[in-house]
Amino acid sequence: MLYKELAVVYEQLESTTKKLEKTQILSKFFSKVNKDELRDVVLLSAGLVFPKAEQKDLGIALKMMKRIVQKVAGVNRTEFNKVYRRTGDMGLSAKELLKNKRQQALGKKELTVEKVVTNLRKLPTIEGAGSQDRKISLVSELLACAGSDEASYLVRTILGEMRIGVAEGIIRDSIAKCFGIDATAVEHAYNLLNDYGLVAEMAADNKLGGLGVEIGRPIRVMLAEKAPDLKTALEKFKNPALEIKLDGFRVQIHKKGDKIWIFSRRMDDVTRQFPELVEWAQGHLCADICIVEGETLAISPKTGKPLPFQRLSRRIQRKYDIERMVKETPVQINLFDLIYLDNKNYMDEPLKKRWTKLKSTVKELKERFILVEHIETKDYKKAKKFYKKSLAMGEEGIMVKNLDAAYQPGKRVGYWLKVKPTMEPLDLVIMGAEWGTGKRAGWFGSLLLGARHAGRFVPIGKLGTGLSDEQFRSMTKRLKKLVIEEKAGQVRLKPKVVIEVAYEEIQKSPKYESGFALRFPRMLRIREPEDKAPEDADTLERIKRLYEQQKGRG
Numbered sequence: 037m038l039y040k041e042l043a044v045v046y047e048q049l050e051s052t053t054k055k056l057e058k059t060q061i062l063s064k065f066f067s068k069v070n071k072d073e074l075r076d077v078v079l080l081s082a083g084l085v086f087p088k089a090e091q092k093d094l095g096i097a098l099k100m101m102k103r104i105v106q107k108v109a110g111v112n113r114t115e116f117n118k119v120y121r122r123t124g125d126m127g128l129s130a131k132e133l134l135k136n137k138r139q140q141a142l143g144k145k146e147l148t149v150e151k152v153v154t155n156l157r158k159l160p161t162i163e164g165a166g167s168q169d170r171k172i173s174l175v176s177e178l179l180a181c182a183g184s185d186e187a188s189y190l191v192r193t194i195l196g197e198m199r200i201g202v203a204e205g206i207i208r209d210s211i212a213k214c215f216g217i218d219a220t221a222v223e224h225a226y227n228l229l230n231d232y233g234l235v236a237e238m239a240a241d242n243k244l245g246g247l248g249v250e251i252g253r254p255i256r257v258m259l260a261e262k263a264p265d266l267k268t269a270l271e272k273f274k275n276p277a278l279e280i281k282l283d284g285f286r287v288q289i290h291k292k293g294d295k296i297w298i299f300s301r302r303m304d305d306v307t308r309q310f311p312e313l314v315e316w317a318q319g320h321l322c323a324d325i326c327i328v329e330g331e332t333l334a335i336s337p338k339t340g341k342p343l344p345f346q347r348l349s350r351r352i353q354r355k356y357d358i359e360r361m362v363k364e365t366p367v368q369i370n371l372f373d374l375i376y377l378d379n380k381n382y383m384d385e386p387l388k389k390r391w392t393k394l395k396s397t398v399k400e401l402k403e404r405f406i407l408v409e410h411i412e413t414k415d416y417k418k419a420k421k422f423y424k425k426s427l428a429m430g431e432e433g434i435m436v437k438n439l440d441a442a443y444q445p446g447k448r449v450g451y452w453l454k455v456k457p458t459m460e461p462l463d464l465v466i467m468g469a470e471w472g473t474g475k476r477a478g479w480f481g482s483l484l485l486g487a488r489h490a491g492r493f494v495p496i497g498k499l500g501t502g503l504s505d506e507q508f509r510s511m512t513k514r515l516k517k518l519v520i521e522e523k524a525g526q527v528r529l530k531p532k533v534v535i536e537v538a539y540e541e542i543q544k545s546p547k548y549e550s551g552f553a554l555r556f557p558r559m560l561r562i563r564e565p566e567d568k569a570p571e572d573a574d575t576l577e578r579i580k581r582l583y584e585q586q587k588g589r590g
């Protein structure tokens with residue numbers, strides 16, 4: 037398929053804000069795509085080059101993109117800046133600058149979807165000396181063959197900024213409509229496959245029906261909602277289970293005979309990083325085939341006590357010297373769920389049954405491979421004692437779970453409720469920044485925070501405290517790579533970095549698009565992507581709820 041056909045669709049999508057129309061446009065388009073290209077086309081329609089779960093970074097920042105566009109358009113910096121300043125958008129600048137170029141280069145090869153995908157997928161694999169030049173040449177090659185509209189979308193895809201308003205829900209509904217399948221079935225398949233491109237391809241082959249769990253392929257994990265307080269959480273379920281909420285790293289362990297896979301909550305394969313988990317899973321999961329989940333904590337080699345998450349983070353990122361890390365930062369896993377056992381899928385079974393099966397499957401290894409602390413009670417006094425104990429242990433709070441509910445992959449459906457102390461911090465995305473002045477000159481001195489809303493982020497305030505000088509410096513370094521646009525000392529950023537923010541109060545405010553502002557926001561910590569990604573950031577919906585609760589407290 038020619039890439040220009042996709043560009044036409046992007047343009048149609050951009051011209052409407054209505055979800056239904058977007059779904060209509062995409063489902064019609066998908067129905068015309070050849071089966072062997074459907075997977076890539078679906079991903080590209082969502083503005084993706086790789087499935088989201090793979091979290092691959094193309095490694096082309098705004099600065100490099102500027103250089104590429106300049107080079108392909110054959111203009112100097114001043115000419116480029118003139119256009120860029122006027123349009124304020126790299127995609128539109130490329131469109132305009134390449135229009136002229138294109139007229140001279142008529143007769144060039146036309147760009148295909150296959151070529152786009154082939155070149156772009158090579159980008160994350162390029163490392164070492166000369167890697168910049170190689171990346172530049174892969175992207176230049178594409179831009180040189182692109183028509184001006186194509187160039188604009190190509191640039192936006194590479195920068196991860198499509199701005200065509202196509203969220204996951206629209207892709208799901210478009211696949212459903214195109215193949216005449218129920219949207220929940222499409223979503224279910226996505227929870228098992230983690231790739232809407234693949235889901236579409238299988239839908240086209242009529243293969244979604246019998247789709248089941250595959251050992252070795254991660255399942256999207258079930259998520260929790262926040263409860264306002266313990267009492268409300270307890271009242272929510274007829275049969276609640278209470279568990280300590282540990283602040284660690286969630287893993288999903290798959291076992292098939294001696295073969296073990298360890299997946300992170302973001303579905304990365306971290307098996308190599310945790311050889312001791314592999315060994316324990318081999319010896320202490322008494323089943324030939326199973327999938328279990330638990331929270332991994334780093335523990336002190338001396339005292340055996342849990343250590344802060346940062347210590348564990350080092351182990352997750354480590355690719356070599358693993359044996360030394362195993363000794364330096366030992367871990368413990370607290371198992372809390374079972375999804376699959378001996379060729380039976382337990383996802384639709386109630387937690388009560390899953391927990392019973394888990395207990396009989398796990399042969400505990402003291403302080404290392406253990407079951408999470410779990411009690412079953414609806415009694416407020418007992419629950420309160422358990423909650424206090426958790427806080428006294430230095431843990432975040434507790435989980436209140438519905439014993440009668442199924443495992444709902446990928447969803448916050450309110451079957452699991454987190455109970456934590458009130459005025460909880462928010463996890464917000466840094467979506468913009470302002471260059472500092474005076475002592476902070478040369479750094480981003482003020483960070484624009486965003487909450488999730490309708491598939492994008494809306495600003496809710498600026499933060500300039502809670503970071504040490506050193507943190508400001510390293511944060512600037514980190515954010516510089518994410519700049520999308522710069523105007524008068526203010527930059528717009530790719531929403532990639534999530535921080536945990538404490539504040540005194542949520543206020544109504546016309547100043548920000550969200551309609552709210554935070555009083556005295558300060559940064560508590562940076563959330564590493566393994567811990568919290570932008571799609572896990574807090575929503576405007578939740579901020580509204582917190583605002584109402586806060587009002588209620590007077």
Ligand code: AMP
Pocket residue numbers: 259260279280281282283284285286301331372408435454
């Ligand atoms: P949050 O990241 O704040 O949305 O809280 C949900 C996370 O808490 C899960 O993804 C787990 O990583 C973690 N967690 C800690 N203890 C438990 C538990 N007992 N059951 C389920 N999740 C837990």
